[in-house]
Amino acid sequence: MNYRKKPAAPGATPAATSDTGRKRSTINDIARMANVSKKTVSRVINDSPFVKEETRLKINTIIRELGFAPDPQARGLAFRRSFLIGMIYDNPTAQYVVNMQQGILDAMRGTSFELVIRPCDRSLATFLPDMRHFIERQKLFGVVLTPSVSEDDRFVRLLQEIDCPYVRIASVPLDTPATMVVTHDFSGAADAARHLADLGHELIAHISGPASFRSSHERRRGFTEGLAERGLKLRRTYDREAGYTFDSGMAAAQELLSLNPRPTAIFAGNDEMAAGVYKAARNLGLAIPGDLSVVGFDDSPVASRMWPLLTSVRLPIRDMGRMAAEKLFHKRTERRARNDDVTEVIPTLVIRESSARPPVA
Amino acid sequence: MNYRKKPAAPGATPAATSDTGRKRSTINDIARMANVSKKTVSRVINDSPFVKEETRLKINTIIRELGFAPDPQARGLAFRRSFLIGMIYDNPTAQYVVNMQQGILDAMRGTSFELVIRPCDRSLATFLPDMRHFIERQKLFGVVLTPSVSEDDRFVRLLQEIDCPYVRIASVPLDTPATMVVTHDFSGAADAARHLADLGHELIAHISGPASFRSSHERRRGFTEGLAERGLKLRRTYDREAGYTFDSGMAAAQELLSLNPRPTAIFAGNDEMAAGVYKAARNLGLAIPGDLSVVGFDDSPVASRMWPLLTSVRLPIRDMGRMAAEKLFHKRTERRARNDDVTEVIPTLVIRESSARPPVA
DNA sequence: CTGAAAGCGCTTACAG
DNA sequence: CTGAAAGCGCTTACAG
Numbered sequence: 001m002n003y004r005k006k007p008a009a010p011g012a013t014p015a016a017t018s019d020t021g022r023k024r025s026t027i028n029d030i031a032r033m034a035n036v037s038k039k040t041v042s043r044v045i046n047d048s049p050f051v052k053e054e055t056r057l058k059i060n061t062i063i064r065e066l067g068f069a070p071d072p073q074a075r076g077l078a079f080r081r082s083f084l085i086g087m088i089y090d091n092p093t094a095q096y097v098v099n100m101q102q103g104i105l106d107a108m109r110g111t112s113f114e115l116v117i118r119p120c121d122r123s124l125a126t127f128l129p130d131m132r133h134f135i136e137r138q139k140l141f142g143v144v145l146t147p148s149v150s151e152d153d154r155f156v157r158l159l160q161e162i163d164c165p166y167v168r169i170a171s172v173p174l175d176t177p178a179t180m181v182v183t184h185d186f187s188g189a190a191d192a193a194r195h196l197a198d199l200g201h202e203l204i205a206h207i208s209g210p211a212s213f214r215s216s217h218e219r220r221r222g223f224t225e226g227l228a229e230r231g232l233k234l235r236r237t238y239d240r241e242a243g244y245t246f247d248s249g250m251a252a253a254q255e256l257l258s259l260n261p262r263p264t265a266i267f268a269g270n271d272e273m274a275a276g277v278y279k280a281a282r283n284l285g286l287a288i289p290g291d292l293s294v295v296g297f298d299d300s301p302v303a304s305r306m307w308p309l310l311t312s313v314r315l316p317i318r319d320m321g322r323m324a325a326e327k328l329f330h331k332r333t334e335r336r337a338r339n340d341d342v343t344e345v346i347p348t349l350v351i352r353e354s355s356a357r358p359p360v361a
Numbered sequence: 362m363n364y365r366k367k368p369a370a371p372g373a374t375p376a377a378t379s380d381t382g383r384k385r386s387t388i389n390d391i392a393r394m395a396n397v398s399k400k401t402v403s404r405v406i407n408d409s410p411f412v413k414e415e416t417r418l419k420i421n422t423i424i425r426e427l428g429f430a431p432d433p434q435a436r437g438l439a440f441r442r443s444f445l446i447g448m449i450y451d452n453p454t455a456q457y458v459v460n461m462q463q464g465i466l467d468a469m470r471g472t473s474f475e476l477v478i479r480p481c482d483r484s485l486a487t488f489l490p491d492m493r494h495f496i497e498r499q500k501l502f503g504v505v506l507t508p509s510v511s512e513d514d515r516f517v518r519l520l521q522e523i524d525c526p527y528v529r530i531a532s533v534p535l536d537t538p539a540t541m542v543v544t545h546d547f548s549g550a551a552d553a554a555r556h557l558a559d560l561g562h563e564l565i566a567h568i569s570g571p572a573s574f575r576s577s578h579e580r581r582r583g584f585t586e587g588l589a590e591r592g593l594k595l596r597r598t599y600d601r602e603a604g605y606t607f608d609s610g611m612a613a614a615q616e617l618l619s620l621n622p623r624p625t626a627i628f629a630g631n632d633e634m635a636a637g638v639y640k641a642a643r644n645l646g647l648a649i650p651g652d653l654s655v656v657g658f659d660d661s662p663v664a665s666r667m668w669p670l671l672t673s674v675r676l677p678i679r680d681m682g683r684m685a686a687e688k689l690f691h692k693r694t695e696r697r698a699r700n701d702d703v704t705e706v707i708p709t710l711v712i713r714e715s716s717a718r719p720p721v722a
Numbered sequence: 723c724t725g726a727a728a729g730c731g732c733t734t735a736c737a738g
Numbered sequence: 739c740t741g742a743a744a745g746c747g748c749t750t751a752c753a754g
Contacts, residue, residue, distance in 0.1 A: 024497065026747055037725045042749060050723055069498050073437045074747030077730045082434060084475070094662070098455040101478060114445070114499060116475045117462060136385065137430050138475060246666065275666045282668060301455070302666055305607065305636045307643060387731055398741045403733060411739055435731030438746045 025066045033066075034059045045070050072112055076139065085325065086135065086143040088118045092244075093272070095300050096317055100146055103321020107329065113141065122149055128158055135164050142166060142328040144321070148213050150174075167324040171218040177342035181324045185215050185297075186222035188313035188347030189267070192295045193226025195311070195349055196265045201293060201358045205238035205263035207252045207273050213244070219269050219297060238263055242273055249273025253280035257292070264292060264358035271296040271303050274310055274354075289356035299350050308353035315347045386427045394427075395420045406431050433473055437500065446686065447496065447504040449479045453605075454633070456661050457678055461507055464682020468690065474502065483510055489519055496525050503527060503689040505682070509574050511535075528685040532579040538703035542685045546576050546658075547583035549674035549708030550628070553656045554587025556672070556710055557626045562654060562719045566599035566624035568613045568634050574605070580630050580658060599624055603634055610634025614641035618653070625653060625719035632657040632664050635671055635715075650717035660711050669714035676708045 027045075031038040036055060043051050044059045051059075062068075076082040087104055091097055104115055118134060120127060135143065142165035149155065150168040156175065159166045168175055171185040196204050206223050209216035224234050237259060242248035249268055256263055257280055268274035274296030278288060286292050288308055296303060299314035323343050388406075392399040397416060404412050405420045412420075423429075437443040448465055452458055465476055479495060481488060496504065503526035510516065511529040517536065520527045529536055532546040557565050567584050570577035585595050598620060603609035610629055617624055618641060629635035635657030639649060647653050649669055657664060660675035684704050 028747080038748080039725055039750095040723090043724085046749085052723060055723080069494070071438070071747050072499065073434045073443060074730090075749075076434045077432070077438055077732085078747080078749035080730070080749095084477075094455040094459040098458050102480065105478075105480065112498075114477045116445075116477050117466075119463065119466065133430070137473075138433065279668070302663055305663055305667070307640070307668070389731080399732080400734095400741055401739090404740085407733085413739060416739080432731050435746090436733075438748085439731080439733035441733095441746070 025068050027068075027070065030059065030062055030066065030068055033062050069112070072114075080139065081141055082139045083113050084116050084138055084140050085113050085328065086116050086118055086138070086140045087146070088120055088131070088143050088149055089146045090120050090122060090149045091146055093298070093300065096146075096298070099317035100144075100321040103318040103323075104144055104325040106318065106322045107325035111329065113329075116140075120149055122152055122155075128154060131155065132158055132162065135159070136162055140164055144324045144328065145169065147171070147215060151214050165328060167327045169320055169324055171215045173342055174214075178327065178340045181320055181327070181343045181345065183215075183315055183320065183345045184347060185218040185313075185315075186225070188297065188315070188349065189219040189222030190226030190229070191347070191349040192267050192297070192311075192313055193223045193232075194230060195351065195355065196267065196293060196295065197227060197230035197232055199265075199293065199355060199357050201265040202232060203238070203261055203263045203358070204232065204234070204265045204267065205240070205256045206234055207240050207242050207249055207256070207266060207268045207277070209242065209244040209269040209273075211241060216241075216244075216269055223267055242269070242276075244270050244272060246272050246276045246279075249276025250280045251276070253277040254283070257281065257284055257286065265294070265355070266292065267295045267297075269297055271298045271300045271310060271312055274312070275302060275306060278306060289354050291359055293355040293358070295355055303350075303352070306354075311352045311355040312350055313347045314350050316345060320345055386429050388429075388431060391420065391423055391427065391429055394423050430473070433475075441500065442502055443500045444474050445477050445499055445501050446474050446689065447477050447479055447499070447501045448507070449481055449492070449504050449510055450507045451481050451483060451510045452507055454659070454661060457507075457659070460678035461505075461682040464679035464684075465505055465686040467679070467683045468686035472690065474690075477501075481510055483513055483516075489515060492516065493519055493523065496520070497523055501525055505685045505689065506530065508532070508576055512575050526689060528688045530681055530685055532576045534703055535575075539688065539701045542681055542688065542704045542706060544576075544676055544681065544706045545708060546579040546676075547586070549658065549676070549710065550580040550583030551587030551590070552708075552710040553628050553658070553672075553674055554584045554593075555591060556712065556716065557628065557654060557656065558588060558591035558593055560626075560654065560716060560718050562626040563593060564599070564622055564624045564719075565593065565595070565626045565628065566601070566617045567595055568601050568603050568610055568617070568627060568629045568638070570603065570605040570630040570634075572602060577602070577605075577630055584628055603630070603637075605631050605633060607633050607637045607640075610637025611641045612637070614638040615644070618642065618645055618647065626655070626716070627653065628656045628658075630658055632659045632661045632671060632673055635673070636663060636667060639667060650715050652720055654716040654719070656716055664711075664713070667715075672713045672716040673711055674708045675711050677706060681706055 027038045027041050030041045041059055044056050072083045089097060108115060145166060145168045147170055150170045167179055169181045171183050173180050173182050206220060208220045227234055240252040242252040249272060253276060266277050268277055274294055277294050281288055281292050288294055296310050296312040299312040303310040303312045388399045388402050391402045402420055405417050433444045450458060469476060506527060506529045508531055511531045528540055530542045532544050534541050534543050567581060569581045588595055601613040603613040614637060627638050629638055635655055638655050642649055642653050649655055657671050657673040660673040664671040664673045
């Protein structure tokens, strides 16, 4: 119930008590031991340039010896801002969420920040007030937004209004460069198109994600563009919108595979839908890749658990999380210049077993 | 950079400014408006019984009108304890982690607590000091531990030493009931055994997880027990230890499936290993469930993406997270009695397509 | 380059 | 049932 070890004996200064039995030391203890004011210790903690090198050294030595770490709550109270970074997300894929968290934590290692997580549902009427309440109450240092909540302009306006720093991860540059990590879904999808075209496919279909996600459009655009480079077009009937889910992918594939002529390849907007395509093909007795080539997007763990192994477009999610958090931290530091540029992420095509030459007609 | 809206005009009380332009109100504002001391407001916030009903009503009305919420940092500083709950985990399965987080967040909804997450690696030499530093520095209100870090007694001793409340989720009652959410992996595994026996299998193999996980033993024990109920024994050669991973599951299955007589059913300690079994069967040209029945454990999302759909044992991960967090909160409240009991969770067998009658010999 | 005073927004310990 | 004083561990604003 109490984070101080046995309270110090009356009259004993914290420094005088043993290492095991002592209560946590404070800035006052450090100041006393270094024979300076606590304000000077505070300057050292906060990397102020206005401290004599000798003084800084002495204080740092004592800090290290005592294992002192300033209390984030006290610091936050005085700063009028906490040392908490929020991750706000509505992506339903567990692996995506966990990788992103890992990346943000990577960037936070060694800092005094902690990560608080906040799933959300933009379709709720209370979404904006809830978020406002959460952020203002916790006085968050900043937030990282992932798709699709990162694409919500009402929300971003709210963040600006309450002066909460943010970084947005999205497939298009929606905002000033300093706040953006842009994933070039476009280019990854174009790679997928070239790959299928180069294998000799001409009857190529696409199942895109829901129109409410920018990534759906980017992936579809990139795919169309990649096909165009090879002199191919995405036919109207081969172009289906689904919902980024297994079931919607399966339904779309079922329709596509009953067309005449039947497509020999399908590019699914994500791996979940690609798994649905597998199922639909199986139901129809079609072999992958013998009768049908399939390419996904995300390179999620299922991609390498499926049979045959799924060719897919990989985004370095963890790196993206790290970069986003770094932008947040560096925003107020000397490295500003570097982080004022937009951060760009290029996906890579991972070729596995699900894509091959089309069947001989 | 500042969480207060336009600073109030000099002389203007917060209450006098408009709703949009006002700075966040504090306990002092409430006290002034209610004509009481801030201590009394504090009592209302903290649900003290020593407040006249009338006073409480008046204060609560004003709190509601102003949308006042006490500052967690200030409160934490005075309490010497933050309003942060830590989730500490080393489970590698993304879906598990995310579901657990969701469950904990479910329990926290409507409270003033927030969730900070902390993946860890028990094999690191700095594990214990790192954790200690993290918990003491943040003055965590409490932590939820999931397997396998929940099984680490050195760590739990550290928590007790620094007086950090905790709840452990594990497959065996390792601790006092008030700190335990116990998952009966034993009973789920016994269900799996009965299911396979009742289908007519006699040559039944098991691939267990690593010995360092208690769940490995519980699942193996339960499985053996279930078989025994049906007059069956788990043969030595049919009993393999693997690592809860895809590759290790595949390797173990490869060995099992080359035995003579070949087992007609395999119970894998988790779904990842079951996926490895699928792969090994496919490599050998064996049909599931025609030649081989497979049962997994976890009922992870892959289970219903695999082909054929995997029969698996399901644990309500999200509920477990919620219950664990509730135990943490209620520990200090009037509901103590109820939460002093051990919380128990029973898994359920989800029968899908991967288990059927054994092939006719 | 350094420090004394006041304050961040709450609660504790004490008193009545 | 209620309140005035002191304090939680830091930083800001000001002064030198």
